[in-house]
Amino acid sequence: MSLILRIPYNVAVRSFSSTLVRDTKQWRVSQGLPANRNAEGILTDGPDYTFLDGRPTPLLHKQKLRMLKQREYAAQIVEMCAELDFAKERHQNLLKAEAEEKQKYIESRLKPKGNMLSRNSKK
Structure with missing residues (x-):
């Protein structure tokens, strides 16, 4: 008797990485990038919205x-x-x-x- 495992099509399969977060941060720093990719950038520093009449956003x-x-x-x-x-x-x-x-x-x-x-x- 053989056992067959069936994965339903609606179940998400997650893959994982064996790379440590520390190594990733070291690589980012060695490339001249910030250690935290969310620390700065247009998405972090820019406004969430703009007014059409040109007023500055808070x-x-x-x-x-x-x-x-x-x-x-x-x-x-x-x-x-x-x-x-x-x-x-x-x-x-x-x-x-x-x-x-x-x-x-x-x-x-x-x-x-x-x-x-x-x-x-x-x-």
């Missing part, structure tokens, strides 16, 4: 979040650049002050007196 929730995150990043960048400029300027001022102090010390050393002084002034 931003979606995730678009607003992305915009706020980008503003936050920009504010952090500006703040860090200002801190970096301040640190560079302070370092230059410290070097200049150190050089002035060294020059002041050299100028305040003892001067030769007597015949040595009169010889230098006659020349």
